[in-house]
Amino acid sequence: MSLKIGLLGLGTVGAGTVKVLRENTDDITSRAGRPIEIVRAAVRDPALPRDCDLSGIELDSDADALVADPRIDVVVELMGGIGRARELVLAALANGKSVVTANKALIAEHGKEIFECAQAHGQVVAFEAAVAGGIPIIKALREGLVGNRIDQIAGIINGTTNFILSRMEADGADFAEVLAEAQAKGYAEADPTFDVEGIDAGHKLAILATLAFDIPLATDQLHTIGVGKVSAEDISFARELGYRIKHLAVARRSEAGVELRVEPTLVPKNAFVAKVDGVMNGVSISGNAVGTAGFYGPGAGALATASAVVADIVDVALGHAIAPPAMAQEVSFVPQSAVVSAHYLRMRVTDQSGVMKTISGILAGLDISIEAMVQKESSEGQAEVVLITHEVSTGAITQAMDELAACDAVHGGIVQMRLEHLSE
Known part of the structure; x- marks a missing residue:
């Protein structure tokens, strides 16, 4: 017996999903253990041309009817947005259908509610395509x-x-x-x-x-x-x-x-x-x-994202349990002022002796040490100074920037960015 799919949305990713399922039918059927068939799709305007073969697919604008259609086993939500998508996903789950979605905003904002609804109705929510496109x-x-x-x-x-x-x-x-x-x-x-x-x-x-x-x-x-x-x-x-x-x-x-x-x-x-x-x-x-x-x-694109969507559909076809995230551990979050990292600072200063001593003194007073520095002459008696610091809290960097900005020798704003020593 085939797994019957209903699509919510036939934009870039939706059309890509149709293409992948049609072009790789034999391989996908073999891997899923049964055929996967798109029987229905709901879109805002059925009259618009679509970049895929829609033969055999019922196309209309009634998304509510689609998520209630007893023929459909899996609803694939590719419409985007949050409010309407949330309503339809919850309705699909309540109607005994599993859901596959590429909607990262929906999962990020309403994931807890959606996963609880899926558990209550014994269904699955799969969302591989919501993050990083074709990367699993x-x-x-x-x-x-x-x-x-x-x-x-x-x-x-x-x-x-x-x-x-x-x-x-x-x-x-x-x-x-x-x-x-x-x-x-x-x-x-x-x-x-x-x-x-x-x-x-x-x-x-x-x-x-x-x-x-x-x-x-x-x-x-x-x-x-x-x-x-x-x-x-x-x-x-x-x-x-x-x-x-x-x-x-x-x-x-x-x-x-x-x-x-x-x-x-x-x-x-x-x-x-x-x-x-x-x-x-x-x-x-x-x-x-x-x-x-x-x-x-x-990370994006019709076929790359569709690849992840189809992978989730195959998991559902195989009956692989896709347990919702545990979300079990209560956790404390580090305040931004306490986050520790190295920093990049760039400022324009008066090009005269003693300025660097002043800058170094302000940083040293806050226990901020310098790893690297570049100084280049600019114009009108000014110089561009770039500093890379060793690791320090954001709070200390913020205070240092305030003190530096108050110096007469520093002109304009100070540019600041983090620096992460990531591995190769």
Whole structure:
């Protein structure tokens, strides 16, 4: 007996899912142990042309009827958004249907409610495609690395911002110029806020941290900084010092608690994530048994994401138990002021003797030591000074920046970014 699928949404990923299931029918049937058949799809406008073969698929706009259709075994939610998607997913589960979704915002914001509903009705919610596109990162955490205590996840999990920073570095272009290019190529939405401000990556990071650390979903504990203020000048200085700037997502667990942050970060040029360019994604996971494992691949795109969607459908067909995240452990979160890391500081100063002594004195007074420094003459009797500090709390760096900004010899704002010494 075939597994019958109902699709909510036939956009880029939905059309890709149809293509993958049709083009790889024989292989998928063999692996799933039975045929997988799309019988129905619900879309906003059935009259619009679709980039896939819809023969044999009932197409209409009645999503409520689809999730109640007794023929359908699995509802695949690819419509995006939160409010309406949440209603339909909960209805599908209540109607005795398993759910496959690529909706990271839905899982990050309402995962607890959805998983509890699935358990109450004896159904499955699978969400491999919600994080890192075609990279099987969810399965890695839930299956391949289940014997490890995971202490850190660090990676690039948004292809749009990675494309922007990669192009800025390659061409010396500014943010606005490269963002326009990303939008023209379809890598960024007309409203790119979710991507460039780190919201998208934050949702994905919250999901990964829940799986890795067995903690409740914690979108309210995310610290996110976008890429809009990263300049070509900072990218150049970072390269000169042996680093690259990446929009890095970090989930770290220590005795002090859990950190969840997405922000522009300097990483050593030979680190695994530093070599991830363009729209690709790369994630490193550190476990006490495996050490550090790296995962690399396309983070978005019709077929890459559809690959993950189909993998989840096959798991459901096989009856593989996809247990919801345990979310069992209550946890404390490290306040941003107490997060410890190295830092990059750039400031413009009066080019005269004694200035560096003043800067060094302020830093030393806060127990901040300097690992590296670059000073370049600028114009009008001023110089550009770039410092790399050893590890120190964010609170100490914030205080240092306030004291430095109050100095007559420092002109304009001070640029600050974290630096993470990630492994190769």
